[in-house]
Amino acid sequence: MSIIVNVDVMMAKRKMSSQELAERIGITQANLSILKTGKAKAIRFSTLEAICKALDCQPGDILEFAQDD
Numbered sequence: 001m002s003i004i005v006n007v008d009v010m011m012a013k014r015k016m017s018s019q020e021l022a023e024r025i026g027i028t029q030a031n032l033s034i035l036k037t038g039k040a041k042a043i044r045f046s047t048l049e050a051i052c053k054a055l056d057c058q059p060g061d062i063l064e065f066a067q068d069d
Helices: 007-014 018-025 029-036 045-055
Strands: 002-005 063-066
Touching (some): 007 029, 007 045, 018 029, 018 045
Antiparallel strands (some): 002 063
16 A cells, blocks of 8 residues: 655646745755655655645645555
């Protein structure tokens, strides 16, 4: 089972760059990149909340569960 991170999809829908999102939520572009590529092992609720506020979306728009075959 795996969690798919769709931050890049929401960023495209909102026409927001990685740099702009990183600045708005207060994390480095490197950490945002780790999150976007799905390499992050965890995410703080405060970071998830900041992303949702910046992108005007719900956590379910960003995180998706996919069962491995």
